[in-house]
Structures are given as C-alpha cells and as structure tokens.
Amino acid sequence: GNAIGVKFHEYIDYLKDDPDTKVIMTYLEGIKDGDSLVRVVRETVKKKPVIALKVGRSGAGARAAASHTGSLAGDDIIVDAAFRQAGIVRVSNVDELFDMAEVFSNCPLPGGNCVAILSEGGGDNSIAADNAEMYGMEVPVLSQETQEKMKPFLLQGMPAGNPIDYGGTAEENPHMITECVRVCMEDDQVDGIYITGFFGGFKDIIAPHVAELEEQTSRDLVDLVKKYKKPLFVHTSFARGDIKSLNILKKAGVPVIESSDRSSKCLGELMKFAVKQKKIAKMYMPDLEVKERPAVKAVFEKAINEKRSNLLETESRDLLEEYGVFLPEAVFVSDSGEAVKAADKIGYPVAMKVVSPDIIHKSDAGGIQLGLRDGKDVEKAFGKISENACKVTTKDRVLGALVSPMVAKGQEIIIGMIRDKQFGPVIMFGLGGIFVEVLKDVSFRVAPLAEEDIDDMINEIKGYRILTGVRGEAPKDIGAIKDILSKVSEIVIDNPEIEEIDLNPVIVHEQGASIVDSRVIIS
Template identity: 40%
Template sequence: MNTALNRILCARSLAIIGASSDPAKRGYQAIRQLLSDGFAGRIFPINPKSREILGLKCYPSVLDVGETIDAALICTPAKMSPGILDQCGQKGITGVIVLAAGFAEIGPEGAKLADECLAVAQRNNVRIIGPNTNGVFNLHNRMNLVGVQGVEPGGIGIVSQSGNMSLALITEAKRRGGLGFSTYVGVGNQLDVRFNEYLEYFGQDQETKAAVFYVEGFKNGRKFLDVCREVAKKKPVIIYKSGRTAAGQNAASSHTGALAGSFALTRDLLRQAGATVIEQSDKILSVAEGLSKLPVASGDRVAILSDGGGHGTITTDTLIEHGLTLAELSDETRMRLAGMLPASASLTNPVDVAGGTDENPACFADCAQILLEDPGVDILMIIGIFGGYAMRFSESLLEMEIETSRRVADLARRYGKPLVVQSVYGTLRPKPLEYLKELGIPLFIWPENAVRCVAELVRYSGARRRIARAQPLIPGPAKKAAQSIISGARSEGRDSLYEHEAKTLLATYGVTVPPHLVVREAGELVHVTAKLGDDPMAMKIVSQDILHKSEAGGVKLEISGGKALCSSFEAILENAHAFNPRARIHGVLVSPMARPGVEVIVGVVHDPIFGPVIMFGLGGIFVEVLKDVSFRALPICDEDAQEMIEEIQSKAILNGVRGAAPVDKSALVDLIMKVAMVSQLHPEIAEIDLNPIIARDDGYDVVDARMIFSNDGD
C-alpha cells in the first residue's frame, strides 16, 4: 500500500496551513467543514498571525505543533510552497494537498517553481496531491477538504482532472439520491502522485466498491494499465477519457505508427486492462452506480420483465444493438408464468405482465423469482412503472409495493444474478423505489441507460475472467535465429530490416510467408520460374532508403513471362533512382502474386505513453483513411486477439459477403499471437507493419512486411 497516500486520504490529524479567520478563504472553510461534519481527528490551524481560529488553537508553523500530523492542506500562495514543504518534511508529515495555482500551467516561471517544490518534497519524503487542485474528501472518515455540502457516504470513489466534472457528478448524485461516495481526489497538475497510485489506493480501500476516473492525459499509461489489470480483478474501474479528437503522431514511419496516437488506442487498451470506458459524460454516474452494486455476470443472456409493451420493445432493441442476448426461457418457466399471469400476458422474452400487476404489484416479485430460477437467464431487467402503482392507481398499494421492493432485493441476493430496475417514476422518488435503492438495486429512468449499464457489466465480467486466465509468455528456440537476422542488419548500420529479412524472421516463429527471391541483376531473373513457379509475379524494390515502395514507383504486379520480368525490373530501378537518387538499392524482391482475399493489417508500435501495442484492422492502401482498427497492449492472450478481430467495424467482411467464404479467423489469431511474440522477445524492433495481409478461408499471405528498429537499440 502507498503509505503516504493512505495517510493523506485516511488522515487522523490534519494541519491547515494558511488557516484564516476570513470566511471567504479556503483556510477558514476547510476548518469549518471539518468541524461541521464531525471529523474525529485532530485539527491544527497554522497561521503565524493568529492565536485561535473557530475555537481551535492556532500555531505559527507545523514545527510548533507538539503532536504527530498525518497530512497537511496547504492554502497559501504558490510562491510560499517550497518553504512550507521543507517544514512539513522536518515535521515528518509525509503527505500534503497543495491548492494553489501558479505552477506549470502558467508557463516557464511556474514550471521552475513546480520543479523546486518537487525537489524539496522528494528530499524530505513528502508526497504531493496537486498543486492546482480543488481538494480531496473521504466521507467515511468525515474529512471533507473540498467543501461540497450534503453528499452521502457510499461506495463510489472519484479521481478527477477537472474540478467541474467532479462537482457535476456529485450534484447529480445528490439529485438522484441513494448514491454516495467514498473518496474524492482532484489531481490538479499531478506534480507528484500519479493516476496509477490513486487507483492502487482505491483497489485496497474497503469502502470503495467502484473507482471513477476523469482523465485528460496519462503521464505513465503503462503503469496505469498494470495497476488497472490487478484492481479490475476485485472491483470495477470506470474511466472517462477526454480529448478524444486529438489523434495521431506527427512523425510516424508506418501505418501502425500513424494510427497509434488515437483515442481508439487508449480506449482499447483500457478495456483490455479491465476498465469500463464511458464516452458520454452523462452516463458516468449511472454506469458507476450499477457496476458498484451488481455482482459479476456469468453470461450475457438477459430476461426482461415488463408491465408494458413499449418499454419492453425499446429494451429489447437496445439489448440487441449492444450485442447482448435475449434469454430463451425454458418451457417450465413459461408454464409457471402462465399460472399467475392473465391470458393476455406475453410468456416469451420479453415477458409482459399485461396488467397482471395493476392490482397486485407483488406479482412482480413472484415472476422475478421464476425468471431468476431459469438456468438460461444470467441477468434480469424489470422494466416499466414498477414502484409507481400507488401513485398511479391507489395509495392502498403502497405497503405492498414497499414489501415487493424488499422481496425483489432479497431475490437478487439469493440467486446472485444481476438485477436492475427501470421505472418511469424514478425522478419522483416514491418510497418503494427509494427503498429499493437503499437495498442496493440500481434504478434507471430510461431503458437505454439501464441496458448500457448491463452491457458494461457483461463486458467487465468478461474482462475479469479473461485477465484471470492470462498466461505468461514462454520463449521458444526461434529467438536465436531471429536475433541473428536483426544483428546482421544492425551491423550494416541499417535502421530497419529489408522486407525479405522481415518475412524470414517471421517464418522462424512459424508465420506463413510466401516464397521469394531477391534479384540484384537482370541476369538472375532466369532463375525465377525454377524457384518460384510460373504463376504471375509481384516485384518490389528493396532499399533501406525507400520505405513506401508504391509511392516511389517501386512495385509492379501481375507480371508473367521473362520479357515482362526484365522490363519490370529495369522500370523499378529507374523509378527508385528518380524518386531518391541517393537511395541504396539492395535489389528487387520477386514473389508469386497472392491469391484474392480480404486485406488486413497487423502491426506493433511502441507508444510513448502505453509502451508496445499491437494493432489489427482492415488493411491495404486505405487503412489510414478508414482507420478501422483495434489495439491491445502487449503482452496479449488468445482472447485478446480474438476480440481484436471481432471489434473492427468491417468484421462482416471477414465473415464473407456476396458469396465469398469467411476468412480463417483462427489463422489470424495465430498470426497476431506470433507477431506479439516477435515484439516481446525483440524489443529493439520499434515498429512492425504487416500490410497488406491477404486473409482467406484457408489461411493468409503476408504480402508486405516492415520492421523498424528503435533509435537507441534497446
């Protein structure tokens, strides 16, 4: 556990440095809030000009306090921070919260001050939250250093790079009711403590049932993924990543590199690590509530219990759109439902009670039990006006509705299956629904939001199982042969492998590559037919100085016959010299034309934030235009590779269109895994770009392969 961070967020003694008697100042407001909330720990106001503030003895500095201090809230101007941090270090305070702005966000002068603060803090073993933060709170510790009012303690932890976003979530929770928070941290400039450390804290905090992060940018994305993978095994991590339209890296030497800076990469990698990524800010809280209260789902088969056709249909449509499965009810289940519902009721999924609950809301609990007992049902959704019958029909139904809420909650616990409720009366907060929320059942106003929560629960549940099954990489004997190819290229001062070398390296790991021949002189073309057959050929320039061969006129396709081979050879050399007169020409690569199929791409790039990542998508010359790709951080498992293939928008093409046979997806999974192994065992390869790969029903052909070394050779 991060002891310093734990001492800050679970402090039992606090110094308020810059304490004030002015109600408009944070140094006054913080003390007032602590006293108002009944903070059980010791509070030490620090101000050399005051003797007492709000009835508490005031001290000139933390060095004058004769007791141990866990943490300090620094409310003074930025320029005073280095000296105060030094005093905190001398006192043995291991963690501080710096509210002041005026650091790196204002320019070079502020950045210099930030560097000085960090140096002082590190020298004194003091950890810093902030600066430029709106504060922290731990409601279970009654330590509110933000000043928000009327917030319920609960199970949702928040870490935010935006004070306004945190206030929006807190305000929404207050409006809805029945939803509370454990700990909040405004990270500010992240001068010291990083997102991954806050996530580690939430993973260990017993009061936090789900962790919510609003992130504008990661400073150590790889470390965050590593921590997220561990925390997600225990509890949900919900992330909203802003800046989704900032895409691309300015100087990318491959298709993979050009696509790697996108939001899609961040989203895919976070989901791979078990996080739930939300792309609409108004959905953050509802998903967090659901995931914090619901058990892990064993599958995606959903049963709908509705008291109206409209909401049932909307829910069904949305379920299918989210890729979930409408549960097929057993004959026994339908027969039992028929025994208690009117003849007009629909006994197939969605189940419509058709007025059977209007005078007897308890029927909802009876039907819910039948559905939860069906082994073909993984999740139950109750849809419509549940909880509002007393308001709509008769006040005499109120007690029955409250008792039904209790029974529904008991059933959810007994059967251990996720159960969510959607009610049009949710905004009115009637007693049966408020009681339902108190008992831990997620409540939604609109069917779409309820389904979104269920879909994210299913995704999260699957990620937990996948992470638990992940196995470590075991290197094979191919590494030595591959390393000799790399060493040979580097000994010649090259920063990349030639295409035929890259293909040979892939072949050492079991990747299927087409036969090929490198021709240096026209006279060698007479050997092409004998070595490669008499099928039409493809010819490509081989030069360390020409990466994009087509742009240089260095590619000729569908070449048949000796004369055509000779003329194409001469044309390729002439084009290459015209494109780059200084280009070093190694020869011309000749290979049989690949049979028709679907063009895909597999690539690896070392992302500056997340480290090595692998990509799969629709390939060919339009890959950077269509950008239909998926990403995963290395290492990966077979399930990651399978998910990458299924996630692309054009996956229907892989399944076969207009009479075409579906491609061999198992072969593509195997290829992705082998490329991942190459990257992991040879980290000196900075980029791998296999594009296009022609995928067919009987395998694939790697038509082009590119491998680029890192600049430092690591």
C-alpha cells in the same frame, strides 16, 4: 497530481488489496506507463472493478506516421482498446462515473449478459430491448418451461417470451411483478432482470391504496435479489420522486433510474465486466523476459550505422524468419539478368518489388509489378520499377528488387504495431490491402498479447464473418492469423528499437497465410 512520486498504476495496485475499497473510480487526463497500467488493472479486476473517466477524446487525431498502422492509431482509439483489454469500465462524463460506481458497489455480479425485460407496456419493452442490444446485452427467448410458469401472472395472450408484458394485471396488483421476477430469477438462462415503465407510480395512475401493495412488492423484490444474487434494475418515470416503494429499493441497493438509456448502459457495463472478469481470471499471460537474438541485433545495427529509420524488406524478412514467421520465397536481385534467372528458378508467374531505403509504400511509388509470366515480362518489369523508383529517389538509393512467386488468392488482412507514447507497443489487426485507411476496420491491443487478447482482436472487427466464410467462400485459416499476431507480439517485446511494423497485405488462405509485404520502422 502529476504522478511525480507515485505512478497511477501504483495507486491501483495498492487499492486492489484494500479491504475497505469495493470499487475504484478515477479521473484521468494523461496516461504514463500504460503497459504497466494494463498489467496491474488486469490483476485488480479479478477482485474489484476499475471505473475511469478519461478525457481528451476529441483532441487526439491521427498521428503522423510513415506506416498504415500509425495513420490508423489515433490516441483515443488506443486508450479505448487498452481499457477494454484491461477490463476497465470507461465512462464519458461525471454522471456516468457516479452511476457506475453506485451500481458496481451495490449490485451482485451477473453470471453472463442475458437479460429479462419486464414492463406493463409494449412500448417500454421495445425501447428497453433496443437499448439492451445497443449496450451489449442479449434478450433471449425464454424456454417454454419458463414461459408456462409465467403465463398465470399475465393477461391471456400477453407475450411471455421476453420481453414480458404484465400490463393489465400488475398495475392494480403489483404482486404479479414479484411473481414474474421470481420466475425469471429461477431460470438459469437469465443473468439479470430489467423492469421498465411506471413502477412506484401506480398509486397515482390507478388508486392510492396501490401504494401499500407497491411497497410490499419492493420488499419482496429485494428479498429475491438477496436469494438469487442476480442484479435487478428498475427504470421508472417516477425515479426522482420521494416515493416509499422506490426508496425501499434504493436503500437496499437496487438501482432505480429515471433514464432508460442510463439504466440500460449501467446494466450492460455490469454484465460486460462480469464476463470480462471471468475471462481474465483464466487468462495466461506470456513471459515478458526479453530474449536476445544476435542475428536480429546485427540487422538493427546495420540500419542504424547507415542512418536509416527503416529496415529494407530483405532485412524485415530476416527479422520475421528469425522468430519463425512463415514467408513466401523471395530472391533479391540487383539487375534484370539476375531477375530473369531468379524467376526461372522460382517458376512463373512471379511478382517483383523495389528494394530501396527511401521507398516505404512501394505501390504508391510504382514499385510493384505483378503476374509476370515469362523472362521478357520480368526484364521489362525490372526496368519499369527502376525507372519509377528514380522518380522518387536517386539511382544509387535503388538497390534492386525482390522476386517472389505470385501467392494464391485469399483474404487480405493487415497486422501491425505502433510503439505508443502512453502504452508502449500496441498491436493492430484488421482487413487489409490498399484501402485499409479508408475502411478502418481494425482492432488494437497492448503487447504482450495473451491468447484471449488475440481472439478478441480477430472477433471484434466488423469483417470477421468474411474470415469465417460468406457467400460460398471457404473459411480462412484463423489459426495462421493468431500465430502471426503472437509472434509479432514477441518481436516487439524483445526489440524496443522497433517503432512500427506493417505487414500489409497478408493473404490468408484456407490453409496458411502469406505475408506479401513487410515494413519495419526503427528508432
């Protein structure tokens, strides 16, 4: 029960190759070796789905941590991200767990996430379309060719574009449903079919003789599913009844569900899984071999010997540069005279930041001065930074400052890492700056990161379109973001001493990106 002998991911690894297991269902309270779980499940979902009910969503809360990354990484947020990354289908309750298990056991996997919706009523179609969008499905407008094939089975003027309304014909002649579904099944644009409304109850609504027609329609629908190998879902208000036409569908493995929400969610998850499975099958995972770098180890040893839990920014820059991360020029200075000389050499305007082992969030401590345009500005700024720093710590702990050029304007982002107790190193990406903890537009993935993980991290934040260019702004260099994420992933795999990394802000330009501030917390 407590995974003393066999770990959870080892059970998954065994069931992955078990020929008698079609779907793996699991209930989880805690997770150990989460990074191994992600790795094993990624291999498993190439063959079969893993459906998990993980409790503890409400008890997580944000952990107390020194960096922005830590304060944004609530336990359950990381669990959610890790499950998506691995391809695990996460459910919220036992009903969903068994719904999903039944659906995944019986339904053919779709080719994508495009659904055709059919009903005898416009209201049901509208609800289904809203649910489809909510659960990640697309409801494409069907091609003109497909619509022309559909029109003979609909009343004149009824919409055939998707959703499809067969009201007025199908209630008395359910065979029209078969023909509409057949047309959708033949369309390569359609990955799955969703029937909503009152199927199975037309005999009660119209006349008893319709029962036999509905039964034959059910047999025909089962044949279509077998022929085209596309999933068919039936949402009907009569789903709980002992009705022969619906029993024919249920016996053949066609989901018949009373709730429009539950049925839509099941189809949405089936489609998401099918898309994820294809992506994982093509995924190349980076090498996990740890690479020893003496220069990096020396940085950590110095900090540990000095009983520090964080690297100085000069040290964090050395770490990043060792892994090939581009950084703007910066010169360490210990007094105002050195600061002026450095600024003269770099060229104005310049920025200046405090260097102290006791000051992690420099802006909060008044330890940053920007836009310094001449030597007088620099001299004054150094004094101001030193004065502010001494309000936070003692004078002997204020080592000096970093002088660097003012970087060009661009879009602020944050890239970070927290070493999670369940999943190990977890990488974070999002829109950055001083308001990052308010906006919380961030994404997480467990390291090491594949290229597809990095793409997903960038694409899933709400502010993604800002990076691609809006309101006349030029697109930003997303390739530069990917490069930093990839190298941070490599850094944290190689160096287990690192507890947290915080690169905030990173200014992304039309070409390249500038890491303006970096923090590294060590164990």
